[in-house]
Amino acid sequence: MSSSQHPIALAIEQRVGGDGRLLATVMCLPLVDGVFPALILAGAMGSVSGVFEVGLLVFGGSATVAVILADLDGTPREQVLTVLGVGAILLPIAAVEAALAPTIASVLDLAIFERFAGLVILAIAAQTASSRIADLIPRPAIVVGFGLIASLDLGGAELTVATDPELVVNGTATALVGVGFAVLVALAGPWLRANVDIDRFRFGSAVALGVLALSIYGFVPSDAPLSLAVLAMAGLLAFDPDQGLIFPPRESPVDAEADESLPDGGSQSDASNPVSTESDGSDDRSPWL
Template sequence: MSVSRHPVALRLERRVGSATKLLATVMVLPLVDGIFPALVVAGVMGTATGVVETGILIFGGSATAAVILAEMDGDRRQMVSSVLLIGAVIIPLAAIEAAFAPTFRGFLNLPVFERFAGLVILTIAAKTASSEIGEHLPSPGIIIALGLVASFEPTGFAIETSPEYVLNGAAAAGVGVAFALAIAVLSPHLRGRVDIDRFRFGSAVALGVLALPILLGPFELMQTDAPIALAVLAVTTLFAYDPNAGPSAEDDADQTDDAPSDAAAADDGASSPADGIADGDEPSRTGDESDGTDPFAEDDSRAPWL
């Protein structure tokens, strides 16, 4: 990638190719590898805070920001159109997958499966933070499959659905699309001013904070409705943003306006010695020419430009 070697996006970039397809793959990946359904079944999106955290950190996050800022070309309208087209796909898919959550909850031992769901989030956080660590960790799909096997209880099987799960799933995907749209709209201003690697590491920390309440549920630790993960992400954004890092339009305009005057000054300065020589004035030299010595050839203090 041109700006940030994001581990997740870089791995997908080798397989996908174009920036638009890469962004679509990054945003659809939680629906494909089972991360999003696992979070729905684990009850992470039971509150509005959980919906927002899932949307920003799972569908959005550092990988989405890295692809938009580092890889996508074209003007703002083209990027917004691409994001809206991707959103038109992932929002219905998220609603459909969330609709089957009550059915899965019926034949799973939820306390056991929730631990695997938290472990999946920690795995994603580790893969986001470091590609070297991610190479030694299993894929999220394998962890979810192991969780399904470990928590499977067929006695409670029944096909169920709930409008609440459908709305929450669609809302989480919508939050992720809104995050991507905000990055696309602000991309001319954010490029060069956002340290994507720093934002990536902060996003990994926020994912870890999101996973802790799920993993520590049996111990009743960090059981709070406060949006701690969002707070961590907000602090990360502040540290990753540097308003003075990128050149502004005013600076470019000033440099463009000053260029002719500087060139003219250079021309005037360059023409003055030539004019003196043209008038027949020879530059004076000091020193004893009779003995063949050149005072400027040996004394560096008198000729500091040598």
Template sequence: MSSSRHPIALRLERQVGGATRLLATVMLLPLVDGIFPALVLAGALDTWTGVLQVGLLVFGGSATVAVILAELETDVRKQARAVLTVGVPLVALAVVEAALAPTIESLLNIHVFERFAGLVILAIAAKTASATIGEYLPSPGVIVGLGFVAAVSLGDVTLSVQTNPTLMLHAAAAGLVAVLFALGVVFAQPYLYRLIDIDRFRFGSAVALATLALSLFVPATIPPEAPIVVFAVAGVLAIDPDAADELAHGDASASQPAATDGGDDDEESGRAYPGEDAGEERAPWL
């Protein structure tokens, strides 16, 4: 079991505090610092594969997994309620930003802005992989802001609100993918906490993010489906075989009649995860 702390989530935890607030910050951050609008303008939501990748890698990803596993209360209902509390505004804001994207695009040289969008994703991937590297890189918001300044084109601009219903639908779907992913982590938490090595998953997610950037801006070399494949492989490789064996043996033992005098000794203590034992500190995963 990894005892690392997720670089991005740790930094945000110091700033916001509170488990639900931290989850909201992690999942809503792409909407606030300009990452999601940049991806929309770069065409990341043009296909359903892109929708799935944005939902899993941008709104979801290893930071969301780390917060759910290590910070939220272990009561499944409370966790699900926290995810839905974050998920409703996530979907709504994603639709609003997608609705404004065509108008913003009319103000920009999109080819220039796309390069900065690629740099944003690569910067997030680097920050996810290493807190030390992240300290030397500018924030995503700064990169997006510089990209906007470099790409803005005000000549012969007629500012009018344009909407693209298909793009708005794709944005809502990306938000829903992230919410369903988070809910899946919630319901599988007792097993994931014991099975997943968060270090492996974090690095795998970083590679998937970098692959997403390359697939968007160097499509000739990286197939568009590559990021989701890398993300899936990262999830598989993050499984700790020893923990899987222990869990399987624990399930087999639990199915046998208890050979004790009774009382509280026959509880399934082997299934405990953060928060079950009041005397045990939370696992420092973030």
């Protein structure tokens, strides 16, 4: 990517290509690889703070930020329309998966599955932090698959579809938080590109994901939004208004056309200050030779 080397976004970009499809793949990936249902079953969205934590870290995480700032073309208004188009796909799928979560939970031992849900978040955090680490650990989808197998309990299976309206509302609200965050990033894109270090924010997001996993294991109180505090601190530390000074100024089209019009690659300063090649008979050699 042009501005960030986010491991997850880079891996997806090599497969799908295209900025709009890349954004849709990054934001919808938690729905496809089982991360979002795993977090629902683990009770990660049982509170308002949990809704914001999962929405900001999973759907609107650093990979989404990196894609919008580094790969998404167009004006901020055009980028917002692209994000809303992705949201139109994301929200109904999230609602359906949240509605089916109680039925899935009826055939699982949730105490065992929650441990694998924490491992999934840790795997995503490791992938976010480093592409080298990502090559050494299993993919989140594989961890979810092993969790389903290990926690399978057919003794409590139910043939009817059970739904929980609260889970549907929380799941949809979580996806909505991610989409809303992506819209804000698109609107503030020009300012963020000039003042925020994307890679620094990526490492902070990885730490916040690790804190979220600890809350699933019970090491951090679930009612304390510590991961949100870590994410906010990551955004503060990523603020770097001087980073734009390291890039050289772009050459204006007028200067470029003037340079191309000069013969033999001569510069404009050479043309405006011609040097006579006629000799007056004196010694032209440099005194340093």
